[in-house]
Amino acid sequence: GAVVSQHPSRVICKSGTSVKIECRSLDFQATTMFWYRQFPKQSLMLMATSNEGSKATYEQGVEKDKFLINHASLTLSTLTVTSAHPEDSSFYICSAPVAGTDTQYFGPGTRLTVL
Amino acid sequence: SQKIEQNSEALNIQEGKTATLTCNYTNYSPAYLQWYRQDPGRGPVFLLLIRENEKEKRKERLKVTFDTTLKQSLFHITASQPADSATYLCALETDRGSTLGRLYFGRGTQLTVWP
Numbered sequence A: 001g002a003v004v005s006q007h008p009s010r011v012i013c014k015s016g017t018s019v020k021i022e023c024r025s026l027d028f029q030a031t032t033m034f035w036y037r038q039f040p041k042q043s044l045m046l047m048a049t050s051n052e053g054s055k056a057t058y059e060q061g062v063e064k065d066k067f068l069i070n071h072a073s074l075t076l077s078t079l080t081v082t083s084a085h086p087e088d089s090s091f092y093i094c095s096a097p098v099a100g101t102d103t104q105y106f107g108p109g110t111r112l113t114v115l
Numbered sequence B: 001s002q003k004i005e006q007n008s009e010a011l012n013i014q015e016g017k018t019a020t021l022t023c024n025y026t027n028y029s030p031a032y033l034q035w036y037r038q039d040p041g042r043g044p045v046f047l048l049l050i051r052e053n054e055k056e057k058r059k060e061r062l063k064v065t066f067d068t069t070l071k072q073s074l075f076h077i078t079a080s081q082p083a084d085s086a087t088y089l090c091a092l093e094t095d096r097g098s099t100l101g102r103l104y105f106g107r108g109t110q111l112t113v114w115p
Helices: none
Strands: A004-007 A010-013 A018-027 A032-038 A043-051 A068-071 A076-081 A090-096 A104-106 A110-114 B004-005 B009-015 B018-027 B032-038 B045-051 B055-057 B063-067 B073-075 B088-091 B102-104 B109-114
Touching: A004 A090, A010 A018, A010 B063, A018 A032, A018 A090, A018 A110, A032 A068, A032 A076, A043 A068, A043 A076, A043 B102, A076 A090, A104 B045, B004 B073, B018 B088, B018 B109, B032 B073, B045 B055, B045 B063, B073 B088
Parallel strands: A010 A110, B009 B109
Antiparallel strands: A004 A018, A018 A076, A032 A043, A032 A090, A068 A076, A090 A104, A090 A110, B004 B018, B018 B073, B032 B045, B032 B088, B055 B063, B063 B073, B088 B102, B088 B109
């Protein structure tokens, strides 16, 4: 079956630094990927839609200058959290739909902790 | 405002019984409704999708119903097993172009099946 990977699985950083999270589709091409954020015991909140070769589309209330998304190839999207603060600590999950199917495959998630 | 509510935060049932989880929504017109399973610290795993013009969908021990008049979906796991213990998420998809659309998630119901 389709597999989506994320790297790193966990990251701890200091406040004010930037962190890059990678999302890869391992055995299929994804022109679109989605980025979600999940706080403890909360629902997954869609942050943005990543489009290969064009600008990402951000959900209302998500700062595009803080959460930089780059979808440079058909198998890789990156999310960079710039000038991270403790309130950015969360579980970040990406997903990618597989063409011709009715579903999206989710990555295993990245746990970000900002000290 | 738009809401997706899953009936309870936690549900505990005995092995062999049928688990029934509820998803209610307001101010959405979903074209598709999906159910996912999420284990602690992991990304969601797709289980079932049902379209707005479908009443019921089955897959092995799983059954989903969708009532667009009541704005409700029911998710059933028959002959439940301890391995079914996880958090189950309801997700709505409101639009779909050439690829899968954005998903909006409920908070989930944590199911525990005890022997």
